[in-house]
Amino acid sequence: RPFPVAKIAEALKNVKAVAIMDKAESFNAAGGPLGAEVKAALFGKADVKAVNYIYGIGGRDVRVEDLKSVYNELMEIVKTGQMPESYKYLSVRE
Secondary structure: OOOOHHHHHHHHOOOOEEEEEEOOOOOOOOOOHHHHHHHHHHOOOOOOEEEEEEOOHHHOOOOHHHHHHHHHHHHHHHHHOOOOOOEEEOOOOO
16 A cells, blocks of 8 residues: 555556456455456546456466466457456356
């Protein structure tokens, strides 16, 4: 603290899509704490499609395939311009 709002917005201003990786969940019903902070930093400053991925919940391992799926989803967002959910979970039991 304080969260570097201006630096985050500047660093991501030319990015089309970004994955925000959180290893914790928040009580805000909008993803993890880092995801909420980064999205707030981008609001009104950068036109970036941001998806918050919450991983490692319950001690679950994150596999290479999981990270490849994140990359592929970002590429699909860039290609189509369509956003999936604003936050998603990786490696959880269905």
